[in-house]
Amino acid sequence: MCDTHPTTGYLCTRCTRTLDEQLLRMPALYRALGAFLPPAARGTQHGGRGPAAEAPLPVAEHVLDLRGPGGMVGVLERQRAELHAARGWAEPVLGVGILNRITLAAGALSHSLSWAAESWPAAGDLARAIRDLHGSAASVVHPRLAEERGTRLGMCPQLVSEDEADGVCGAVLRHFPGDRTVTCRWCGTVYEPSAWTALREWIDYEEAEAKDRLAQAG
Known part of the structure; x- marks a missing residue:
């Protein structure tokens, strides 16, 4: 996973810290993506019979995918389930509502990062999955940052x-x-x-x- 810092484990200190920061940003990114969802179509006011006027889509449709059941929450919960299996734990209990589920899954993964960095061969896969997910969401919320990096x-x-x-x-x-x-x-x-x-x-x-x-x- 790391191109610059040698480590005796599976993630170096810098990569672990970056992964932790990305995980902790997930709930905020999910909330921020809500502002980029396509607005609902609006009909004419005052009872007019004219056709409905649709506002233009502000971003690509993948915003809907990121906020949907298979998007951010799906990636985070799959990674959490794999971590539980690797540690011999029971399957994780899901929260109620996508934002709550994202918060729980990201928090649980963050809590186990020290173990993952030292002992989990799949830690690099976790870091890549979260890096790509974070990048997809951040490219919408902070496009200038994505352009610079x-x-x-x-x-x-x-x-x-x-x-x-x-x-x-x-x-x-x-x-x-x-x-x-x-x-x-x-x-x-x-x-x-x-x-x-x-x-x-x-x-x-x-x-x-x-x-x-x-x-x-x-």
Whole structure:
């Protein structure tokens, strides 16, 4: 999961702290997303017979998905259920209402982060799932922040030295809204859209390999 800080566990201190912050923001992000839901259609006033006027949708439809049963709450509760299973605990009790369920699931995950960072091989999967979920919600609520930070893709696979045993660049690749290409800010390699599928496959392969190495070391 971490590209810069070595650790003897499954998450370094910095990644654990970031994950905790993201979890604790989930209820606030859910509430904030409510302001971006499409407004209801409004008919003409004073009993007029004209056609109903619909306001334009302020954001993409994925806001509805994030706030729906399979969105934020679904991701958080699945991760909490997997953590309970890993610890040998009974299945978690769900709250009432989506906001309450998000608050309970995020709080429970936050409470177990110290254990997860040190002892749970799936801690990296948890961190990635929450990072992606947080990024999806934050890109709507705080689009300027998302634009400045970009979307993290993974490590750059460009071979920068054939003389070294490990000559891969390895810098973090990010895609910024509006960019037609992905450019590594360390080695300067430019990835055109035609190369994105292969890039994604390489990143997924490397992340799976890193996870296997951690599991074997543990």
